[in-house]
Amino acid sequence: MNGEDSIKKPKTQVNDVLAPEKPRKLSLSDFKKLFGGQGMTPSALRRVSQMGLIEIHGLSVQVKSPRLMDIGLELLQIGIPMGEMLDELAALKEAEDAIAGRFIDLFERDLWKPFVAAGLPAEQVEPLADSLERLTSVASRAVDAVLRDTLRARAEAFIGTQSEHFESEETMTRLIPLARAAGLDL
Numbered sequence: 001m002n003g004e005d006s007i008k009k010p011k012t013q014v015n016d017v018l019a020p021e022k023p024r025k026l027s028l029s030d031f032k033k034l035f036g037g038q039g040m041t042p043s044a045l046r047r048v049s050q051m052g053l054i055e056i057h058g059l060s061v062q063v064k065s066p067r068l069m070d071i072g073l074e075l076l077q078i079g080i081p082m083g084e085m086l087d088e089l090a091a092l093k094e095a096e097d098a099i100a101g102r103f104i105d106l107f108e109r110d111l112w113k114p115f116v117a118a119g120l121p122a123e124q125v126e127p128l129a130d131s132l133e134r135l136t137s138v139a140s141r142a143v144d145a146v147l148r149d150t151l152r153a154r155a156e157a158f159i160g161t162q163s164e165h166f167e168s169e170e171t172m173t174r175l176i177p178l179a180r181a182a183g184l185d186l
Contacts, residue, residue, distance in 0.1 A: 024066040031061040044082050103139040156184050
């Protein structure tokens with residue numbers, strides 16, 4: 001047995017692969033301060049709670065997904081209003097549920113059903129869990145790649161339809177290098 005064979009990667013359990021992000025606990029006042037008065041009104045706070053993004057426990061807030069919170073803060077910083085951001089998140093969750101369903105259907109059809117048909121052999125449990133882990137990773141990367149390509153195409157189309165607003169040569173001189181640096185073809 002060579003050195004590579006004796007070093008085995010620890011196997012990840014299915015519940016580790018699909019485990020939720022580690023929540024972050026903040027005081028209610030610190031949570032509100034993060035948003036710097038940019039829309040964290042009592043109604044927005046209720047909506048964020050109803051969407052399951054946070055849990056309020058007295059004077060503390062448990063943020064279920066710090067990554068989503070950071071994304072939301074960044075969107076606010078670039079000028080997206082809180083209400084629109086939450087509307088888009090709700091729509092995104094719905095779209096992502098459909099996409100996740102498609103990948104789970106692939107898992108069920110192509111991996112789970114053959115596993116069940118083979119009599120649930122114990123020696124295939126770890127490879128099946130590894131396959132689910134890989135499928136989760138591949139699905140995430142596929143969504144990212146397709147979204148990037150689609151956003152790029154939509155941005156090019158949008159800028160093309162807005163060209164009448166860029167009549168100033170100075171504006172075009174500044175816009176074209178920025179668009180090219182972003183990978184847009186104008």
